[in-house]
Each structure stands twice: as structure tokens, then as C-alpha cells.
Amino acid sequence: MELDGLTMRFGERTVSRDIHLTLDPGRVLAIVGPSGCGKTTLLRAVAGLIQPAVGTVRIDGQAVTRTPEGVAMVFQHFGLFPWKTVEANVAYALRVSGVPKKAALERARELIRLVGLVGFEKSYPHQLSGGMQQRTGLARALAVRPRLLLMDEPFGALDAQTREVLQFEMLRIWQDHPVTMLFVTHSIDEAVLFGDQIAVLNGRPSGIAELIDVSLPQPRDRSVLATAEFLAIRERVWNLIMTGQRD
Amino acid sequence: MHASRPGKRLLAAVVSAVGLLFGLGVWQIVGQRDPVLFATPGRSAEALLVLTEEGSLPSALLASGTLLVIGLILAIVAGVGFGLLLSRAKLLRTSTDWLIFAAQSVPIVALAPIILSAFGFGLPAKSLVVFLTAVFPIVVNTAEGAHRVPTTLLEVARTYRSSEWHLWKDLLLPHTVPYAMTGIRQGIAMAFVGTLAAEFFLNASGVGGLLLAASTNFDSATVLGLTLLVSVLAVGLMSLGRAVERYFARWRAVEE
Numbered sequence: 001m002e003l004d005g006l007t008m009r010f011g012e013r014t015v016s017r018d019i020h021l022t023l024d025p026g027r028v029l030a031i032v033g034p035s036g037c038g039k040t041t042l043l044r045a046v047a048g049l050i051q052p053a054v055g056t057v058r059i060d061g062q063a064v065t066r067t068p069e070g071v072a073m074v075f076q077h078f079g080l081f082p083w084k085t086v087e088a089n090v091a092y093a094l095r096v097s098g099v100p101k102k103a104a105l106e107r108a109r110e111l112i113r114l115v116g117l118v119g120f121e122k123s124y125p126h127q128l129s130g131g132m133q134q135r136t137g138l139a140r141a142l143a144v145r146p147r148l149l150l151m152d153e154p155f156g157a158l159d160a161q162t163r164e165v166l167q168f169e170m171l172r173i174w175q176d177h178p179v180t181m182l183f184v185t186h187s188i189d190e191a192v193l194f195g196d197q198i199a200v201l202n203g204r205p206s207g208i209a210e211l212i213d214v215s216l217p218q219p220r221d222r223s224v225l226a227t228a229e230f231l232a233i234r235e236r237v238w239n240l241i242m243t244g245q246r247d
Numbered sequence: 248m249h250a251s252r253p254g255k256r257l258l259a260a261v262v263s264a265v266g267l268l269f270g271l272g273v274w275q276i277v278g279q280r281d282p283v284l285f286a287t288p289g290r291s292a293e294a295l296l297v298l299t300e301e302g303s304l305p306s307a308l309l310a311s312g313t314l315l316v317i318g319l320i321l322a323i324v325a326g327v328g329f330g331l332l333l334s335r336a337k338l339l340r341t342s343t344d345w346l347i348f349a350a351q352s353v354p355i356v357a358l359a360p361i362i363l364s365a366f367g368f369g370l371p372a373k374s375l376v377v378f379l380t381a382v383f384p385i386v387v388n389t390a391e392g393a394h395r396v397p398t399t400l401l402e403v404a405r406t407y408r409s410s411e412w413h414l415w416k417d418l419l420l421p422h423t424v425p426y427a428m429t430g431i432r433q434g435i436a437m438a439f440v441g442t443l444a445a446e447f448f449l450n451a452s453g454v455g456g457l458l459l460a461a462s463t464n465f466d467s468a469t470v471l472g473l474t475l476l477v478s479v480l481a482v483g484l485m486s487l488g489r490a491v492e493r494y495f496a497r498w499r500a501v502e503e
């Protein structure tokens with residue numbers, strides 16, 4: 001995936017300008033920045049939901065005009081269909097791409113097991129906690145075996161504890177099913193925890209303040225939180241964001 | 248939350264029963280004081296029985312029922328269809344919005360004589376009156392619902408490259424049906440009014456005709472009996488609508 005000089009505008013207002021980023025297969029790029037700096041907007045452009053004012057999004061060399069096949073997105077507010085059960089929500093991803101019902105449900109059950117929702121297949125979203133709803137959202141996105149997974153603050157709408165549980169569970173899932181991932185978050189910890197590389201967004205309109213390589217070994221787990229490198233990178237990102245806030 | 252629901256229902260049933268008994272009691276007392284204007288419940292029931300025996304009530308119910316069902320079905324089909332169309336065609340919506348609201352604020356019942364004389368007083372013309380009284384709440388509610396499809400869900404559909412067919416099946420229809428059902432329930436109530444109004448004019452027919460005849464004869468027993476009968480039928484049909492609405496909205500969080 002490649003963002004080539006992206007400038008995002010809403011009417012007269014420029015949200016972000018001149019964003020250049022590359023994400024190589026199998027890697028995780030974290031984008032971190034304060035709320036309202038244009039992270040979701042950027043991700044929506046990558047998904048082909050909106051078009052940039054300037055610049056091009058390319059995925060596997062192809063300019064994106066609509067969501068390419070094999071690109072899946074996990075939404076901050078889950079984006080589940082309230083009238084569908086958990087398994088129907090997960091199967092939806094496959095049903096719309098023409099997979100027969102039986103095969104789709106089978107694969108859905110597989111993913112429901114993967115995200116730890118066995119026993120809730122027939123529940124409706126409103127009967128589930130936020131954490132369980134996002135597990136469903138994750139299962140749906142993974143169901144299509146995406147070659148690029150777009151994460152829009154996937155744990156941002158959850159309480160602190162659930163958030164932590166899901167972060168580490170996501171790391172575990174990612175180890176078993178590695179997928180190229182663009183991970184957007186406003187949590188610095190989360191960015192360092194997931195990213196092979198971190199793009200720090202700041203300023204108004206926002207731009208990339210710095211690209212930081214994270215050499216913490218993958219697979220990661222809770223223990224990296226206490227390493228010197230984790231703390232050092234975290235500090236650096238924090239300083240970059242704070243500099244952006246001041247101007 | 249769930250445990251208290253049967254309790255609440257029982258309470259609601261008791262309150263309605265008490266209200267009904269109280270109403271009947273008042274009616275009986277007033278009826279005994281002023282037998283000409285207000286026949287007693289007993290005499291009203293008797294009047295209905297007589298009408299049933301001589302066959303005019305069953306045939307009137309059949310005639311009115313036919314009229315109501317034809318008008319209502321047309322209103323549902325056209326109302327839901329047009330409402331959905333409005334949601335997907337912005338130009339159509341902005342250009343017809345004012346028309347719908349204007350039409351909705353006109354009492355169609357008052358126009359019934361004009362419509363009937365223009366279209367010939369037969370079943371088609373009468374059905375048209377019922378249709379027109381019932382269709383607007385259905386269009387408005389359906390369009391409102393379809394218009395409020397959450398944008399996030401539309402984006403979800405787009406990221407999964409949903410076809411137009413899947414968009415309707417998985418998103419637009421399931422989201423809109425509960426709204427349409429609300430409109431249909433209002434439409435049912437309106438259709439009752441429309442049916443009676445359509446039957447009142449020139450060649451009076453059906454239950455409306457019976458009501459009109461009884462009322463010109465100062466036969467208060469029949470008028471009150473028929474009125475009550477119509478109300479009971481309307482309430483029954485609307486509860487049916489409510490049940491269907493609940494069924495289609497069963498995925499919603501428990502609402503009170």
C-alpha cells in the first residue's frame with residue numbers, strides 16, 4: 001500500500017496535507033495522532049470511501065477508487081448490523097462476495113471460535129458488551145482473509161480494561177494469522193505495541209511529523225510494555241505529539 | 248427488566264378493563280336518564296343483534312371490509328414503494344417533499360365528496376378515498392426511516408463491495424421495515440376513517456351507510472353499537488399491526 005502525496009479536504013478546510021506513506025506486505029504500520037487530526041479521514045481514503053483532494057492511494061500498484069477486493073476495515077464503533085446475529089454479521093462479509101450460505105456460516109463459526117465468542121452465535125449486537133461487539137467486527141473483517149486490514153481505533157470505544165484485554169488478544173490472533181495492517185489509533189501505547197513502524201501525525205492541517213521504526217521483536221506480548229525500548233519510543237512519540245499541539 | 252414485563256402487561260390489562268367497565272357504567276346511567284340521545288349498552292347490543300339476524304350487518308361488514316382492505320393494500324404497496332424510492336433518489340425527494348407534507352395536512356376526508364363525484368361513486372372511487380387517507384403516513388414514515396440509514400453501515404456495505412441487491416436486502420429493507428410498520432399502523436387508523444367517509448356520500452353503503460341511516464332515524468342504539476363495533480375492529484387491526492411491527496423490530500434493544 002502506498003499513499004502518494006495525499007491531501008484531504010472537506011470543502012475549504014484542509015484536514016491533512018502531503019501525506020506520503022508506504023506499507024509493505026506482512027508489516028504493521030501504526031498511525032498515531034490526537035483526536036480530530038484526520039486519521040479516520042485518511043483511512044477512509046485508503047478504503048476508497050472518499051477521494052483525496054490531491055494525491056493517490058495505491059494498493060498493489062493499483063490506484064484506489066473503491067474498496068479493492070481483499071481490503072477489510074474494522075470500525076471504531078463496530079459497524080455491526082443490529083438486525084443480524086453475531087454469526088450472520090460475520091457471514092455477511094462472505095455472503096456479499098457470493099459465498100454460499102452454508103460455507104459462509106461454517107467459516108463464520110471458525111472465526112467466532114478464533115475471537116472467543118463461542119456460545120454467542122445467535123445473539124444480537126445489542127445483547128453484547130462493547131468488547132464482544134468489536135470481537136464480532138474483527139471476526140467479520142478477518143473472515144475474508146484480507147491482504148490488508150484497516151483498523152480505525154478498533155479499541156477506542158471500549159473501557160480501559162476491555163481495551164487492554166482485546167489488545168493482547170489481537171496480538172495473539174495476529175501472530176497466528178499475520179496480516180498486513182494499517183492500524184490507526186490515538187493511543188501511543190497501542191501504536192508502539194502493534195506497529196513495526198509508527199507514523200506520527202500532528203499539526204493543523206496535519207502532516208507526518210516523523211516515521212519511527214519499532215525494532216521490538218514480533219511476536220509481542222505484555223512483557224514488551226516494560227522494556228526500555230518501548231518506553232523510549234513512547235516518550236519520543238509523546239513529545240512529537242505535544243510539539244504539534246503547541247503550534 | 249424482562250421479569251417485570253408480564254407484570255406490567257397485566258397491570259395495563261387491568262387498567263383497561265377497569266376503564267372499560269367504568270365507561271359502560273357511565274353509558275348505562277346516562278342512557279337511562281336520556282334514552283333518546285343515548286341508548287343503553289344493552290339496547291345497543293340488541294340493535295346489533297337484530298341487524299345481524301336480518302343480514303344487513305354481515306353484508307355491510309363485508310362491503311366495508313373489502314373497501315378497507317383494497318384501499319389499505321394499495322396504500323401500503325404504493326406508500327412503502329414510494330417511500331423507499333424517495334430514500335434512494337435525492338432529486339425526487341427534494342422535489343416532492345413539500346408536496347407530501349402539503350398533501351398530508353389536507354384533510355382528505357373533506358375532499359371525499361369531490362373525489363367520489365369525479366371518479367363515479369363506485370368501488371374504485373371509494374377505494375381511492377381510502378387509499379388517499381391511508382397512504383401519506385405510510386410514505387412519510389417509510390421515507391423518514393430509509394433516509395436515516397446510518398452512514399457507518401452504508402460504509403460497511405461499501406467496504407465489503409456490496410451489490411445494490413445486497414444493499415437492499417442486508418441494510419435498507421431491514422432498517423426501514425420497522426419505520427414502515429409504524430406508518431402502516433397510522434395508515435390503518437386513517438383507513439377506517441376513510442372507509443366510513445367514503446361510504447357516507449350519495450350511494451351510502453357498508454357500515455358507513457348503516458350508520459348514516461340509523462343516525463338520520465335518531466336510532467341512537469344502532470349508532471352507538473356500530474361505532475363501538477368499528478372501534479373494536481380498528482383496535483384489533485392496529486394491535487395486529489403492532490405485533491407485526493414488534494416482530495420486525497425484534498433486534499432492537501428493549502424499548503418502552
Ligand SMILES: Nc1ncnc2c1ncn2[C@@H]1O[C@H](COP(=O)(O)OP(=O)(O)O)[C@@H](O)[C@H]1O
Binds near residue numbers: 033034
Ligand atoms: N464528512 C465530513 N465533513 C466535514 N468535515 C469532516 C467530515 N469528517 C470529518 N471531518 C472533520 O475532519 C477532521 C478530522 O476528522 P477525523 O478524520 O474523524 O479525525 P480522527 O479520526 O483523527 O479523530 C475533524 O475536524 C472533523 O470535524
Ligand SMILES: [Mg+2]
Binds near residue numbers: 041
Ligand atoms: Mg477517528
